[in-house]
Amino acid sequence: MLxxxxxxxxxAADAVANEAEEIIVTAERRSxxxxxxxxxxxxxxGDALRRGGNQGLTELAQQVPSLSFAQSFGIAQIFIRGxxxxxxxxxxxxxxxxxxxxxxxxxxxxxxxxxxxxxRVEVLRGPQGALYGRNATGGAVNLVAAAPTDGLDxxxxxxxxxxxxxxxxxxxxxxxxxxxxxxxxxxYRRLAGFTRNELAGTAGxxxxxxxxxxxxxxxxVAVPVGEGRLLLSAxxxxxxxxxxxxxxxxxxxxxxxxxxxxxxxxxxxxxxxSQGAVNRRDLWSVTARLEQPLGGSxxxxxxxxxxxxxxxxxxxxxxxxxxxxxxxxxxxRQSSLEAYLQGTAGTLDWLxxxxxxxxxQSRSTRVDGLLPGAFLDPAxxxxxPIPYAFDGGGTVTTEALAGYADGKWAVADRVAIRLGGRxxxxxxxxxxxxxxxxxxxxxxxxxxxxxxxxxxGIDFTPAKGQLLYASLARGFKxxxxxxxxxxxPVDPEINVTVEAGTRLSGRGWTFNLTGYTSDYSxxxxxxxxxxxxxxxxxxxxxxxxxxxxxxxxxxxxxxxxLSGSWMDAGFGQFFSTDQRRGFQRFDVSGNRLxxxxxxxxxxAAAWRVPLAGESSLELNGRAQWRSAYYFTEFxxxxxxxxxxxxxxxxxxxxxxDDNWVVNIFARNLSDRRVLSxxxxxxxxLGSVRVASLEAPRHFGIGLxxxx
Numbered sequence: 001m002l003x004x005x006x007x008x009x010x011x012a013a014d015a016v017a018n019e020a021e022e023i024i025v026t027a028e029r030r031s032x033x034x035x036x037x038x039x040x041x042x043x044x045x046g047d048a049l050r051r052g053g054n055q056g057l058t059e060l061a062q063q064v065p066s067l068s069f070a071q072s073f074g075i076a077q078i079f080i081r082g083x084x085x086x087x088x089x090x091x092x093x094x095x096x097x098x099x100x101x102x103x104x105x106x107x108x109x110x111x112x113x114x115x116x117x118x119x120r121v122e123v124l125r126g127p128q129g130a131l132y133g134r135n136a137t138g139g140a141v142n143l144v145a146a147a148p149t150d151g152l153d154x155x156x157x158x159x160x161x162x163x164x165x166x167x168x169x170x171x172x173x174x175x176x177x178x179x180x181x182x183x184x185x186x187x188y189r190r191l192a193g194f195t196r197n198e199l200a201g202t203a204g205x206x207x208x209x210x211x212x213x214x215x216x217x218x219x220x221v222a223v224p225v226g227e228g229r230l231l232l233s234a235x236x237x238x239x240x241x242x243x244x245x246x247x248x249x250x251x252x253x254x255x256x257x258x259x260x261x262x263x264x265x266x267x268x269x270x271x272x273x274s275q276g277a278v279n280r281r282d283l284w285s286v287t288a289r290l291e292q293p294l295g296g297s298x299x300x301x302x303x304x305x306x307x308x309x310x311x312x313x314x315x316x317x318x319x320x321x322x323x324x325x326x327x328x329x330x331x332x333r334q335s336s337l338e339a340y341l342q343g344t345a346g347t348l349d350w351l352x353x354x355x356x357x358x359x360x361q362s363r364s365t366r367v368d369g370l371l372p373g374a375f376l377d378p379a380x381x382x383x384x385p386i387p388y389a390f391d392g393g394g395t396v397t398t399e400a401l402a403g404y405a406d407g408k409w410a411v412a413d414r415v416a417i418r419l420g421g422r423x424x425x426x427x428x429x430x431x432x433x434x435x436x437x438x439x440x441x442x443x444x445x446x447x448x449x450x451x452x453x454x455x456x457g458i459d460f461t462p463a464k465g466q467l468l469y470a471s472l473a474r475g476f477k478x479x480x481x482x483x484x485x486x487x488x489p490v491d492p493e494i495n496v497t498v499e500a501g502t503r504l505s506g507r508g509w510t511f512n513l514t515g516y517t518s519d520y521s522x523x524x525x526x527x528x529x530x531x532x533x534x535x536x537x538x539x540x541x542x543x544x545x546x547x548x549x550x551x552x553x554x555x556x557x558x559x560x561x562l563s564g565s566w567m568d569a570g571f572g573q574f575f576s577t578d579q580r581r582g583f584q585r586f587d588v589s590g591n592r593l594x595x596x597x598x599x600x601x602x603x604a605a606a607w608r609v610p611l612a613g614e615s616s617l618e619l620n621g622r623a624q625w626r627s628a629y630y631f632t633e634f635x636x637x638x639x640x641x642x643x644x645x646x647x648x649x650x651x652x653x654x655x656x657d658d659n660w661v662v663n664i665f666a667r668n669l670s671d672r673r674v675l676s677x678x679x680x681x682x683x684x685l686g687s688v689r690v691a692s693l694e695a696p697r698h699f700g701i702g703l704x705x706x707x
């Protein structure tokens with residue numbers, strides 16, 4: 001009696017895809033069958049994600065074509081088709097928009113609670129400038145929570161595993177009377193950590209890194225309002241643990257700790273040296289969604305307010321000596337209001353709306369440490385320590401307004417034209433400060449940007465189960481302010497993409513193929529300055545690619561699934577200064593964009609076996625492959641992850657009445673070491689490379705009871 005956790009879970013979503021015509025999505029803000037939606041669209045089932053240990057955004061990178069995910073300093077960074085954001089300071093925006101139940105998430109640190117008790121995850125690839133607006137130049141991730149049910153439904157689950165894994169889930173849903181329904185969900189997660197701390201046992205040092213100790217919950221209440229309903233939702237999440245193991249990679253260049261005390265970071269890939277770590281995060285949100293018929297159309301109004309705070313402290317030098325300690329203290333608050341009408345008029349299916357958002361984020365970055373004397377005065381020896389404190393940051397307030405419209409016009413029985421557009425206007429105001437070896441510098445910035453985005457396309461349905469589509473889309477990513485760096489504002493990004501694809505399905509099989517070419521201008525890219533990160537505009541980039549998703553049932557009990565992509569993503573004319581190579585200026589034109597692999601894909605299999613008493617056993621396997629990728633625009637060996645293949649296995653036993661599930665999973669069986677993120681810090685800290693690794697080989701077993 002086994003169950004696929006991480007691997008089988010994903011397979012469950014693929015298995016469901018065999019009945020793809022029955023999967024209902026809301027990717028276009030209307031309900032539609034996934035195989036009838038003319039988009040490069042991937043769907044993952046929430047139940048599968050939960051039973052696989054709820055790996056969050058990591059699951060998306062292992063199953064969705066052209067998608068990669070990094071997590072620098074615990075901050076989520078999603079890339080689709082080479083478009084994303086590796087700038088994690090206030091003042092910048094992601095290139096992939098993340099939505100939770102229709103609410104845009106401005107804070108890249110606030111996605112954790114959104115993965116609780118999901119119905120599904122919809123990933124839209126390519127610019128989504130009309131319906132999803134600003135900051136969807138690469139695509140959009142739509143997280144859809146499971147809704148309250150009319151009948152009583154409940155679930156209790158417990159998962160145990162190695163590395164101290166304990167996860168408990170509970171859900172209760174049903175009627176309260178008078179047509180009111182509710183759903184309560186809660187999840188506790190604990191992980192001792194994947195990475196050993198070689199300094200464990202010394203004062204203040206944690207035993208392990210990559211640890212987690214968190215508690216999240218959500219309460220939803222659906223109230224009838226006339227012929228419609230009002231859905232009220234409140235959620236919260238708290239975390240207090242050692243946080244990510246930020247490993248300082250061994251480097252041929254002498255670093256401050258070596259110059260001062262002759263010590264170097266650990267060379268063991270699965271251990272690090274940290275004298276102390278703090279990772280505290282608190283999130284909350286309150287959302288109201290009104291759905292109401294209005295004449296011959298339907299009105300949807302979404303009001304939301306949410307906040308987050310995060311404190312992370314880590315050992316920046318990664319050695320037994322206290323040379324540098326970094327603290328990031330972040331606080332954010334968002335309020336938003338959106339309203340749209342949708343309806344039909346003859347052969348026209350239309351939607352029009354407007355949205356307002358206000359996002360305020362503050363961050364202070366503080367580094368306390370020691371510098372080699374010769375760094376500041378050539379007359380001093382290198383092993384002469386000079387104490388210093390760097391403190392920089394500020395507050396950014398964004399006011400965003402937009403109006404949009406989208407329509408589908410059936411010009412013939414099998415042909416439809418789609419047209420959508422949005423005008424967005426962003427205003428950003430910032431106050432910033434910087435303190436380093438001198439009195440504090442203060443300043444203010446203010447800048448606004450307005451831009452059109454949208455999409456035009458044509459669909460052709462030759463027969464049932466056959467859809468061909470082509471589109472031209474324009475995406476807009478807002479400009480940015482380099483808060484704390486005292487540099488000029490950064491211009492917006494524009495991504496123009498031509499795309500063509502087909503979605504085919506029959507009894508027991510689906511086949512989806514997409515080809516695209518993108519002209520990416522004003523690309524915002526992170527560069528390392530003397531004291532901090534600097535965001536700048538590269539001239540342009542050209543991105544071409546092909547994506548495929550397919551599933552087939554060659555036997556009634558066997559499901560095979562494939563997803564994959566080929567991508568050629570390179571810079572146009574672009575010169576950049578590499579401070580790791582003596583601040584030389586290099587021509588990086590033609591170099592590959594960061595975090596883009598030329599090839600990546602996943603092959604999965606699921607085999608269901610009937611057992612005595614009408615229970616069943618499902619065996620699952622998944623192999624993921626990915627070619628090499630780089631973390632910086634210089635495409636150098638010291639910031640490169642080589643190609644790899646990773647294998648996940650699992651199995652699940654389900655009782656005859658579907659009320660009991662026992663699952664077991666094994667992930668990364670080959671124990672492949674994979675860098676998920678790498679950041680080069682400022683010369684102030686010796687230009688060290690701070691990296692995070694994906695999880696090593698690990699196992700788990702879970703028990704779930706439904707009632």
